[in-house]
Amino acid sequence: MGVIPSAEQQEIRALAREFAANEIRPFAAEWDARRELDSGIFRKLADLGFLGMLIPEEYGGLGLDPGTYLLALEELAWGDASVALGVAIHNGPVAHLLVSVGTEEQKREWLPRLASGELLTAFALSEAQAGSDLAAIATRAERTGDGWRITGRKKWVTNGARAAASIVFARPGEAAGHRGIAAFLVETDAEGYRPVRRERTLGLRASETVEVELEGVLVPDRALLGRPDEGFYHALRALDVARLGIAALAVGIAQAALEHAVDYAGQREQFGRRIAEFQAIQFKVADMASRIAAARALAREAARAVPRPAGAVEAVEAPGSVRGPSELTLTAALAKLAASEAAMWVTIQAVQIFGGYGYMRDYPVEKLMRDAKGTEICEGTSEILRTVIAREVLRARANP
Numbered sequence: 001m002g003v004i005p006s007a008e009q010q011e012i013r014a015l016a017r018e019f020a021a022n023e024i025r026p027f028a029a030e031w032d033a034r035r036e037l038d039s040g041i042f043r044k045l046a047d048l049g050f051l052g053m054l055i056p057e058e059y060g061g062l063g064l065d066p067g068t069y070l071l072a073l074e075e076l077a078w079g080d081a082s083v084a085l086g087v088a089i090h091n092g093p094v095a096h097l098l099v100s101v102g103t104e105e106q107k108r109e110w111l112p113r114l115a116s117g118e119l120l121t122a123f124a125l126s127e128a129q130a131g132s133d134l135a136a137i138a139t140r141a142e143r144t145g146d147g148w149r150i151t152g153r154k155k156w157v158t159n160g161a162r163a164a165a166s167i168v169f170a171r172p173g174e175a176a177g178h179r180g181i182a183a184f185l186v187e188t189d190a191e192g193y194r195p196v197r198r199e200r201t202l203g204l205r206a207s208e209t210v211e212v213e214l215e216g217v218l219v220p221d222r223a224l225l226g227r228p229d230e231g232f233y234h235a236l237r238a239l240d241v242a243r244l245g246i247a248a249l250a251v252g253i254a255q256a257a258l259e260h261a262v263d264y265a266g267q268r269e270q271f272g273r274r275i276a277e278f279q280a281i282q283f284k285v286a287d288m289a290s291r292i293a294a295a296r297a298l299a300r301e302a303a304r305a306v307p308r309p310a311g312a313v314e315a316v317e318a319p320g321s322v323r324g325p326s327e328l329t330l331t332a333a334l335a336k337l338a339a340s341e342a343a344m345w346v347t348i349q350a351v352q353i354f355g356g357y358g359y360m361r362d363y364p365v366e367k368l369m370r371d372a373k374g375t376e377i378c379e380g381t382s383e384i385l386r387t388v389i390a391r392e393v394l395r396a397r398a399n400p
């Protein structure tokens, strides 16, 4: 998609903004204080199609192109990033992965239930000793007669207590490292699947960040996604799309902070003038707007690299060029790094523009600053993204 949104994109964006303005934003501070989202919010999101944004229409979803999906996520995050994070995990690393690597039978069984909101989902990859180093996971999957028995403990699972199904990464054999990992779609009412600890987070407080124990959870063969040695690659593929989602969240958080700061600067008077008349404030506003616009444009550009559902590389306008998984890895990392660091910087400026009030819980910008920090960590830290970007750029230079 280009930088100017199409008519369909504007329509979806307006729908998401209206929903965020009426159903999310008025409650965001309360949910943050309560550390809990309203229980009906995902039902309402599902009714508007927001839980099936990347699921093709033939499986009950909206079948949006990834750029439109990001616009909708940005608006939801403008309302509250905790809501948008739950939506992003469900649509991105879970639904999009199923669309990309699931068998026809798996897609028919699960995708309509994901799109309708019957199954809100989670993505259980991280473990206590395996965060950036995904290949260090220790959760095991033993073969049983006609399925698998999964045992282990997962950290920081978003939607972890509320989800009705979760993609769980586990080791099916003795192979160490990245080749010995499988991905399963596990329904969370299975015996032995237990959310054991709800984390107390700095920001994104209303999002469920949960530790999950799996004690001998039995799943059928059809719960396995692809081959038992493909899970690591599925994780990388899922993380690329997840990173785009986090980039959109970061832009939404930053946009909200800018709008609050501009409103405040237009009202607050010191030395007999509105503070918006001071050049020091004007330059902050200009830099905030500039960084947000750059991050948004980069995220939209990155969305163009998301492969079509079959996972095949996709031709684009430039003759002879292709976009595929490697380009997505690079552009998604660029977009998430730029957007999350922009959000962090912009929200700090917003707090500064509010002065002492900005530091107070009664005003909205300190929450945005706390939320922004989460975007620099989840789905790949800024340090890991820099290593990914450097590797891809150096590889492209070595193999032009």
Ligand SMILES: Cc1cc2nc3c(=O)[nH]c(=O)nc-3n(C[C@H](O)[C@H](O)[C@H](O)COP(=O)(O)OP(=O)(O)OC[C@H]3O[C@@H](n4cnc5c(N)ncnc54)[C@H](O)[C@@H]3O)c2cc1C
Pocket: 089, 122, 123, 124, 125, 126, 127, 128, 129, 130, 131, 132, 133, 155, 156, 157, 158, 159, 201, 204, 209, 374, 377, 378, 379, 380, 381, 382, 383, 384, 387
């Ligand atoms: C709000 C939130 C939601 C999350 N949701 C999910 C979820 O739904 N599912 C899930 O599976 N996980 C989730 N996570 C976990 C998240 O993906 C990990 O926290 C993240 O990948 C980092 O792992 P870690 O915390 O173990 O940090 P570590 O990997 O221990 O890193 C610690 C520090 O060392 C740096 N570092 C590590 N390795 C390198 C390296 N090679 N080079 C340079 N620096 C390095 C890191 O950048 C970081 O600064 C969530 C986390 C948060 C904060």
